[in-house]
Amino acid sequence: xxxxxxxxxxxxxxxxxxxxxxxxxxxxxxxxxxxxxxxxxxxxxxxxxxxxxxxxxxxxxxxxxxxxxxxxxxxxxxxxxxxxxxxxxxxxxxxxxxxxxxxxxxxxxxxxxxxxxxxxxxxxxxxxxxxxxxxxxxxxxxxxxxxxxxxxxxxxxxxxxxxxxxxxxxxxxxxxxxxxxxxxxxxxxxxxxxxxxxxxxxxxxxxxxxxxxxxxxx
Ligand SMILES: Cc1cc2nc3c(=O)[nH]c(=O)nc-3n(C[C@H](O)[C@H](O)[C@H](O)COP(=O)(O)O)c2cc1C
Numbered sequence: 001x002x003x004x005x006x007x008x009x010x011x012x013x014x015x016x017x018x019x020x021x022x023x024x025x026x027x028x029x030x031x032x033x034x035x036x037x038x039x040x041x042x043x044x045x046x047x048x049x050x051x052x053x054x055x056x057x058x059x060x061x062x063x064x065x066x067x068x069x070x071x072x073x074x075x076x077x078x079x080x081x082x083x084x085x086x087x088x089x090x091x092x093x094x095x096x097x098x099x100x101x102x103x104x105x106x107x108x109x110x111x112x113x114x115x116x117x118x119x120x121x122x123x124x125x126x127x128x129x130x131x132x133x134x135x136x137x138x139x140x141x142x143x144x145x146x147x148x149x150x151x152x153x154x155x156x157x158x159x160x161x162x163x164x165x166x167x168x169x170x171x172x173x174x175x176x177x178x179x180x181x182x183x184x185x186x187x188x189x190x191x192x193x194x195x196x197x198x199x200x201x202x203x204x205x206x207x208x209x210x211x212x213x214x215x216x217x218x
Contacts, residue, residue, distance in 0.1 A: 006152050013160030014096075014116070015198035016123045016191065020051065025157055026125060026192065032153035036145040044132035044139035045146055045187075048178040051125045058126070061173035062118040071169035074185040075140070084212070092205045099203040117166035123191035128167060128174050130184035143187050150190055160195035164188055 026049060038044070050058055071077065081089055094104050102109035120126050129147060131139040147163055154161045167174075167189025174186060195201050 006155055010151050010155040010161070011201075011204060012162040013191070013193075013195045014121045014162055014200045014203075015196040016121055016160065016193035017196050018122070018124065019194050020124045021159065021193055023051070025159070026051075026127075028157060029150055029154045029159070029192070030127075032156075033146055033149035036142075036149040038142045038145070039135060039138045042132075042135065043142070044135045045143045046130045046181060046184055048128040048130065048174065048180070049125065050128065050174075050177065054177050055120075055124070055126055058174060058177055059119055061176065062120075062167075062170055063115070065170040065173050066115060066118045071166070072171075073165070073168045074171050075168065075187060077165065077169075084208075088208065095205055096200070096203055100200055117164060118169070120164065120167065120189065120191040121162060123162070123193040125192040126167060127190040127192060128178070129187045129190065130180060131187045133183045133185050140187065147188070147190065154190075154192060158194075159192055160201070162191040164191055167191075 030047060030049075097104055097106075097110060097113065100109075100113060102113060104110075127150065129143055131143045133139070135142070151161050151163065165188050168186045171186040174180075180186075
């Protein structure tokens with residue numbers, strides 16, 4: 001079992017080839033991710049799988065939405081990034097732009113790259129993850145375990161992925177195309193496909209060392 005190899009092989013993919021992903025392969029990804037642990041085994045999440053014409057309609061809807069008004073996610077995006085979270089976030093953002101050859105003062109270039117999120121980086125499949133509101137943060141935690149399981153299983157099957165909070169920015173656009181059950185709230189999306197041979201996909205953001213994650217004893 002080489003779990004470390006899978007963990008290190010997975011990186012966010014932000015440029016996809018147009019090749020579609022076989023439905024059976026997407027099924028295999030979700031089938032594997034079912035092995036994730038869950039609060040009292042409740043599985044407080046659901047998945048909307050968008051491909052083909054439905055995905056194209058959602059993509060167009062998302063791009064229209066970002067042009068029409070600010071994001072309105074069901075789980076509000078954070079606005080407060082105290083140190084050292086702010087520094088890590090900034091370093092990752094600047095690192096991504098540097099990989100793309102976008103100067104950090106080039107606002108138009110940065111905006112263009114940000115907008116690519118709403119086209120799901122041209123991925124041929126997107127999984128929209130919903131959580132049941134009744135379990136609050138525990139549903140979100142379960143969804144995180146499920147999300148990572150999806151990402152790792154996809155990696156093992158040769159697929160590229162990008163978890164995207166931005167895919168939850170306009171829940172009504174997605175809800176136009178899926179019969180979302182009551183009390184399920186859109187959490188995020190996962191872009192899935194085959195990685196394009198593009199510079200952006202070479203970006204390897206740094207990890208905080210373990211020492212920075214540990215809490216000192218008294
Ligand atoms: C919950 C969650 C939401 C994310 N949302 C986005 C997003 O909207 N757009 C994006 O480009 N990357 C997004 N990411 C990817 C992170 O930026 C990425 O995981 C982080 O920079 C580490 O890089 P790596 O995934 O390549 O290891 C998200 C990741 C997670 C876990």
